[in-house]
Amino acid sequence: MTITKLAPLLLAFAAPAVQAHEVWIERDGTGPARIYLGEPAEVLPENGDPEFHHLKAPKLLPTSTAALTRKAGYLEVAVPAGDVRAHDDTVFEPWGDEGKKEGVAYYARAGRSEARAVMPLEIAPVSAGGDRFHLVRDGKPVADAEITVISPDKWTKSVKTDAQGSFALPTRDKGRYLLTASQKDEAGGDTTLGKVAVLHRVATTSFTID
Template identity: 60%
Template sequence: MKLFALAAVLFALPSAAAAHEVWIERDSSGPARIYLGEPADVLPEGGDPEFEKLVAPRLLSPVTGPVARRAGFLEVAVAPGDVRAWDDSVFQPWGEAGKRESVVYYARAGRAEPRATMPLEIAPVSANGDRFTVIRDGKPVAGAKVLVVSPDKWTRTLVANDAGMVAVPGREAGRYLLSVSIRDEGDHATPGGPVAVLHRIATTTFVR
């Protein structure tokens, strides 16, 4: 199953960037695993074909060990607590001169900390709760479309209320992924040069 709901929002992105996201998985206090791919699909054996573009995501959590490149994900030991990372250099800018576009990814694993620290983040309203708020630069984003991917790859798009909040429906136990995208028009500086449109994509995973 493809991310139809998210793809509809990201129609302007090139095919690879439109379908791909960066997300983090963590089991208890084990190492963090950072992925690039299509989270609503089963990961191909050996990893997503675009995984080689995920080179050096910036971890905001204290790193306690070296980063190891595995088959389909980066693995790194981090301090206890929720894990956050972001990357603005996965895909190079695309499009005509003066109308170039780019994408920046924000990823989080865990719902123990009811706060946001990245420019775009899906944060729990309360520790380990099932209500989340889409926060952009410290402010809730009313009407944001949040895609939910359940452990069995069931998907649903939720629309945030006036407080930027959504309630994740309860289904089976396992790992859930939440995703949101915002399109920013204007002058933006990126590692690949200036762009006129910046797509921001944030994910949060948690285990229920």
Template identity: 60%
Template sequence: MKRLILAALMLGVAGSAQAHEVWVERDGNGAVRIYLGEPGDVLPEGGDPEFKNLKAPKLLGGTAAQVRKAGYIETSAPAGDVRVWDDNVFAPWDSEGKKEGVVYYARAGRSDTSAKLPFEIVPASANANRFTVIRDGKPVAGAKVVVVTPDKWSKTITTDAGGGLEIPVNEKGRYILAATVKDDAKATLPGGAVDAVHRITTITFVAG
């Protein structure tokens, strides 16, 4: 069921890109861990089979070395929220005679209320359970956001007219939120020219 919900969120993303997301985990101000996989499922030992495609995610404002671990990439960053993006995970694929591609955005932490990525889920206030989906500086009304709870239960919530949504936080642990948009416009990605781009964004936070 969880896999079906995530696949529905990403409807139209074909091949190995389907149902996969990039997300970031961080405990306090410790090491940064960057994953590629299906956050609604338990991570397989050694990582998701597609993890090999996550080669060099870009850490916003950071230049620390990245170390490849079993199932994730580890790096370091200054204290505070962490943001990552990657436009070169999966090669463009054919869809009904056109080329499509995917760009991933990911964030860990909910202390900063500003959006610094082109597509981002931001807290309404520091450490709040209310969030806003922002695209190019503007809230996205009607966006479908998948919420994965610490026990891996998934729920889909639609943003209101102001792009906002309230997350029910009923247990301790790490929450993952994910949203997607599709740009039906020509663009050039590292893998080549495409006719449409799927943009997928996640945010994780730990509720105490």
């Protein structure tokens, strides 16, 4: 098969691969942050997700010059105490035909000590340390959005935000929880890798319940 004929097939596989992956952050206490790329509802392979090599330089918020150290399956970085945020729109190259390209931007957060959202798409607690969260897009709550809750034992449940963009966390056990949400922006936008016609925004927030 020629490269010309193979290219459309590669693009066809690119979208599902991108949509199945997420970037998330884990942190234990005030220790270093661990930034992952993979499928958080699945058990992480021993050497990390096969796509992990695409995660190279996520940008921390607030901006930090701390070095990112590549480990087996995650990037490790020392950060100040408090909630940790990172964003990255360079993980996967835009895919699709010219003029119709799609791209993905990831927004990850660890912690729930701050009741505010600062990234373009973020899942934030309604009150500091609380079990009620809201999905915020460009400073405004998003109503009727689907949120996936992943428990410490990889149990998953989908919930919807209410008219105020908030939802109550269904908890089961102690341990680390991960919340995920995505928004498909049909208006597209500019990314670090160029302008795209459709931009998929993916947000994650992790925290622990003791």
